[in-house]
Amino acid sequence: MSVTSLEIACTVNGNSITQAIDVRTTLAHWLREDLALTGTKVSCDVQICGACTVLVAGEPVSACTYLAVDVDGKAVTTIEGLARDGELHPLQRAFVEKMALQCGFCTPGFIMMAKALLDSTPQPSREEILEHLDGNLCRCTGYAPIVAAVEQAARVLQGIKAGENG
Amino acid sequence: MLPPFALERPDRLDEALGLLDDVSVPYCGGTELLMAMKMNVLRPRCLVDLKGIAELGRLDWDGDDVLVGGAVTHARLATDDDVLSGSALLASVERRVGNARVRSQGSIGGNLCFAEPRSDIATLLCAMEASVTLQSQTDSREVAMRDFLIGAYETVREPGELLVNVLIPKVRRYRGVYLKYQYSERPTVGVALVHDEAEGPWRLAVGAVGEIPLVLEADSPSGFDPHAVAESIDLVEDLSGSVEYKRHIVEVYVRRAMQLAIQGDSL
Numbered sequence: 302m303s304v305t306s307l308e309i310a311c312t313v314n315g316n317s318i319t320q321a322i323d324v325r326t327t328l329a330h331w332l333r334e335d336l337a338l339t340g341t342k343v344s345c346d347v348q349i350c351g352a353c354t355v356l357v358a359g360e361p362v363s364a365c366t367y368l369a370v371d372v373d374g375k376a377v378t379t380i381e382g383l384a385r386d387g388e389l390h391p392l393q394r395a396f397v398e399k400m401a402l403q404c405g406f407c408t409p410g411f412i413m414m415a416k417a418l419l420d421s422t423p424q425p426s427r428e429e430i431l432e433h434l435d436g437n438l439c440r441c442t443g444y445a446p447i448v449a450a451v452e453q454a455a456r457v458l459q460g461i462k463a464g465e466n467g
Numbered sequence: 468m469l470p471p472f473a474l475e476r477p478d479r480l481d482e483a484l485g486l487l488d489d490v491s492v493p494y495c496g497g498t499e500l501l502m503a504m505k506m507n508v509l510r511p512r513c514l515v516d517l518k519g520i521a522e523l524g525r526l527d528w529d530g531d532d533v534l535v536g537g538a539v540t541h542a543r544l545a546t547d548d549d550v551l552s553g554s555a556l557l558a559s560v561e562r563r564v565g566n567a568r569v570r571s572q573g574s575i576g577g578n579l580c581f582a583e584p585r586s587d588i589a590t591l592l593c594a595m596e597a598s599v600t601l602q603s604q605t606d607s608r609e610v611a612m613r614d615f616l617i618g619a620y621e622t623v624r625e626p627g628e629l630l631v632n633v634l635i636p637k638v639r640r641y642r643g644v645y646l647k648y649q650y651s652e653r654p655t656v657g658v659a660l661v662h663d664e665a666e667g668p669w670r671l672a673v674g675a676v677g678e679i680p681l682v683l684e685a686d687s688p689s690g691f692d693p694h695a696v697a698e699s700i701d702l703v704e705d706l707s708g709s710v711e712y713k714r715h716i717v718e719v720y721v722r723r724a725m726q727l728a729i730q731g732d733s734l
Contacts, residue, residue, distance in 0.1 A: 302475075303473035303474060303475045303513050304473060304474055304475075305471070305472075305473050305474070307474065323468075324472065324473070324474040324514075325468050325469040325470070325471060325472065326468060327468070327469065327501075330468060346505065347502050347505065348498065348502065348568060348569065349651075349652050351566070351568065354568060360542070360571040360572075361567050361568045361571060362568050362571060362572055363498075363568045363569075363572070366497060366498065366501045366502060366505075367497065367501075367572065368474075368497065368501070370474065371497075371516075371518075414567065414568075417567065418567075432563075433567055435566055436565065436566020436567060436568060436569070436652065437566075
């Protein structure tokens with residue numbers, strides 16, 4: 302039966318949500334307008350720039366070109382879901398320390414893309430970082446500090462993991 | 468917010484086939500369709516979501532052949548262990564489609580049916596002599612990739628048909644190279660040069676520069692004339708460059724692909 306609205310159940314940053322959503326709603330619109338999670342930015346609106354990147358079931362997606370109803374049954378992670386107990390995530394801290402942002406509009410998208418990479422490839426080569434971030438645009442930094450920040454975060458996360466295991 | 472439409476979420480293939488028509492269209496990753504809807508290029512009344520249909524997610528090996536379900540994503544083809552060991556070339560091309568978000572959302576069936584002229588995978592599959600199965604409620608037909616694509620954004624698929632799978636015969640035996648020049652989200656030129664290492668000719672496919680890939684055969688990787696290829700291909704001037712520029716870059720990339728294949732530097 303065709304529908305124009307669906308009730309979905311998912312988690313967003315660990316919080317369970319059940320809500321009826323118009324099928325026309327994009328994930329970016331839903332996050333920003335209904336859930337007030339405005340950290341996810343919309344820039345190009347055609348999945349080229351990467352500013353709207355969020356994770357759905359651990360995979361990076363362009364929230365601007367993704368139906369919100371498609372997160373039904375899945376876990377969504379946005380930039381707001383990274384900090385813990387007031388402590389920035391190592392990726393966020395590395396972006397600050399390496400000055401990997403200026404205007405900051407692209408930053409949530411870069412960080413979520415980088416998180417997807419480090420979750421699947423904890424020790425990426427420089428080439429792998431460049432390849433993975435190829436679809437994200439930044440008009441301020443010239444990219445080098447962003448790559449340096451991801452490299453730093455990878456080292457920090459490895460250290461944390463080694464500490465947990467040791 | 469997208470233009471108005473209704474959504475169907477069938478979980479069986481026959482159910483999906485019964486829904487497709489001129490205004491009810493297949494929907495999977497949405498990486499092409501939703502953009503076209505945003506731009507008001509397409510205004511379907513209903514999206515038939517294919518993601519819940521298990522058989523469209525199949526990845527079945529039979530000897531040297533592989534059958535890929537239409538809803539299999541680029542990311543899966545780029546990282547699946549069997550694909551990596553069975554065809555490093557296919558995996559490497561999939562690994563560089565679009566960007567990581569497009570790869571995680573986009574399906575091979577959607578990519579081929581949208582017939583974007585700058586599809587990497589369409590160029591490779593034309594060189595590999597792959598075919599697609601188009602199924603409707605009443606019929607099923609297998610179409611060679613080279614016959615499937617008939618123009619920019621145009622295929623032989625009828626509105627009631629669904630691309631249910633892609634067959635890549637002898638994929639384990641194919642060796643070759645895929646080179647592309649790309650400065651934005653899609654390639655300016657893509658060149659595939661492959662052959663079945665057990666038998667048969669070398670096949671060259673040049674894509675992205677015209678409406679559909681040009682496919683040529685020769686007995687050896689040195690059997691192509693890059694200048695003649697560039698002179699013979701139908702080119703389309705667009706934001707990636709003029710016809711003159713594209714003719715030049717086709718010659719350069721065909722020559723480079725030949726050099727790599729000749730020196731055995733292929734996957």
